[in-house]
Amino acid sequence: MSHLATYVGLADHSEQTLASALRSVAEGHAEEADVFHTCHLLAGWSEEHRRRLAPVVERYGEEDVEEPERLHHDGLAQVRSGPVGLLRDLQELYVLGAMVETTWTVVIQGAQGLRDTDLLEVATSCSTQTARQLSWFNTRMKVAAPQALIVAR
């Protein structure tokens, strides 16, 4: 049980990290109107995921991670500026998002094993939304890349 609690905790933390990173990217690149609005929207999704997870956290407790954390993900301490900066920030959002998504994958497996239908429901629907966040990061990066790499001043 304690290992599932670890992952429930990880889901909670990583969603929190993603949400705050999204808010910083939104504000840091506010001159890109779609980035500003979409990042705030997606941050709202991550915050909603945490709210939905809260009763589960309550039930399982949030165990401290025993495994050493090798991939540090403190979120985006500082947002970069300019077109290439946007590209890098989107890329890091993608990495954070992938961390969230794989965490949900693991939680889904645990919930299935335990036949915890409530958790399964929460984790599945959050995971689906995380995948949509990743798709947007990817789409927006593809759009931004050529201009940023080749002609940005």
Place this chain on the structure above:
Amino acid sequence: MTDRIADLHGVRTPHPRATVWPARVDQYLDDGLGEGDVDRWVQSACLLCSNGCGCDIAVKDGRMVGVRGRAGDVVNHGRLGPKGLYGSTPWASSPDRVTRPLVREDGRLVETDWETAMARVVERSRSSLEERGPLTHGFYTSGQLFLEEYYLQAVIGKAGIGTPHMDGDTRLCTATSAAAFKESFGADGQPGSYTDIEHCDAIFLYGHNMAETQTVLWARVLDRTRADDPPRVVCVDPRRTLVAQEAERTGGVHLRPRVGTNLALMNGLTRELFANGWVDEAWVDAHTLGRDELEETVAAYTPEHVAEICGVPADDLRRAARIFGESQAVLSTVLQGFYQSHQATAASVAVHNLHLLRGMIGRPGAGVLQMNGQPTAQNNRECGADGDLTGFRNWDNPAHVRELADAWNVDPMTIPHWSPPTHAMQIFSYAASGSIDFLWISATNPAVSMPESARIRNILSSDDCFVVVQDLFLTETAELADVVLPAAGWGEKTGCFTNVNRTVHLSEKAVDPPGEARSDYEIFLMYADLMGFTDKDGAPLVRWRRPEEAFESFCSVTRGRPIDYTGLSYEKLRGPTGIPWPVNEAHPEGTDRLYADGVFPTDTEVCETFGHDLVTGAVVTEQEHRAMRPDGRAFLKGAPYSPPHEEPSDDFPMLFTTGRTVFQFHTRTKTGRSSSLDDAAPDAWAEISPVDAERLGIDEGDWVHVTSPRGGIEVRARVGQVIEGAVFAPFHYGRWDPRGVADAEHRLANELTMTVWDPVSKQPYFKTAACRVTRLRGGDGPAPAPTTTASPATDLAPTVGGAETSSRVLDVTPAYPLDPAGGS
């Protein structure tokens, strides 16, 4: 003799359901001229709204002196509206046409010759391409050019330069129409037909004030609603428009959702279909995908919940849903109230969903008309000057890109297709940040028409970006350009254009353009020649000279696509009527409606897009699309409602929304130069509700200051019938004025609007901004708003005063080849 300012829609010709719309020929000739004075009539179609009415241009002594409707044309059966009658020709001989090229010298525009002007353009274009490559180039075009001109522009941009930065002001008017079609049906293209009006038993107008935006089409509707067996009309609009009044009159409903809440309303209507068992399950099963997910998405939107969000009474919503659910053939039309508002694509797609759930598509009367704002917006989409790939091809499908590369004999790598085409707002944002430094604007006036005007003016006037503008007049945008090229307009050049209803018309040259003005086609051709663009084998990329050759080339690249022009030619279009595509061997006379067989172009190899997430705009990948196995089935796609980006606050407690008035078109470039039209709507105004007027101490005609966090306008107040808490302002009015009114600096509605757009269609939102209204001082009479349209104030004299026109109902209705009701 008729004053068509006073009588917008002209004399009624009511007729029973499923019979042909009678013909009526409308005509206008300049003051003092009779039919006998006309030297010749030249075939064309009206270019002042997306309706595309067939008409002939009257020519006398080398001047265009009037117009008359074409009785045999399927679009208008001879009718013309006030804009077409009064606005088609006067601009052409206006003394302030730009007749020579202009270049900027020491900060001022000075006249020069074509060689000098083009040399500057080419020199700057070359140096930019050499230094930093094709991504420095942006093209921003119009919804008012001809097909040949868009196609040439697309070939130059995609295969000559290789830039993905091409778009049109169609992004501001039509992008959502195209996006919604692609998301639901797999490809662009209007599924229904205007003939649906004759066959439906209910008409739903979503954010579409048809009585003002397409007057001739509204006359067609009135001829049904004023007959003995009228369809019921349902109107979704925050203003009590003529459409809303007709809804009440026919026993339909007027739904007035709060600005920015359309999707919640649509989700409510959709839920009612499921909850009441009005879904044609067998049809849905055979022809669609996504039914269950949609039901889940809309489950929470009970009429009571919708009432809370939208302010629409729950019973009104139920009533509207019942009309949709119990009718046999519903026609739906959609326009800017949806397209330029929050969650635009999702709300427009929801209209398709209703039709798909009821199996109401592909048969007479059961149609969807996702309208266009501009007359040739459709061609921009078809040709790909708006960034789409020519011939409704999918940028994400290598086979589609190769087809074009083969047709133009270039390397597929030249044609940008690594990500979705750059949309207009992004083009301007690249220009703002300096990565686009060569911007070519044709036949449009973004300084007035784009959101957040102050921002756009800064971009256009910055030294970093070289701006070329080609237009008929020195518009607010042209004034900021580095080079201004004088263009020929409608009637001064030959080309084709296609209306919102897929009907292709040929518009022949009637007169010579003034001075040294040249057609946009000739200008782009000149540029291509001077730049020396070549194909893979070193031959000139653009080998055609005459527009007709460009048309033939375009027709051939549409082969095998849902939009098929291969059966069309100039010769064929010289008949009595325009012809709706597809026109090919299987449909030699054209096609009245698409999807009659319930098969949609959604197959992975065929579709124009793999689709998007309606909420975020993330693209669906090819693998994801393939896994869904759409195989010709339409998509049912839903999304939850979310609140608009800017909500009223203490500082800005009201909602600002913009729109059209019937008598003006766009930034008044043409209509402002017609005295009949300009007298009818001479200046901007702001419409507020009586309740708000009372609260703010404002009387009809008082000067008010309307401000948003971005800017403000000072105009006179119309105490009208807009919803409480909202302010409406017409968007046509910029600084230019035909008679130099004193307040012209402070009436540009887009000073207030926001830089924000729909995630899928990338259409900017003009209808959701917060604002504040304060009274400045008393006026000297009523507001300059027309009283006969959507800004009525009950106790004011009706707007009158148009020049004389004639109107003649024909005894014998001509035969219309594709009309399901036949013809004589």
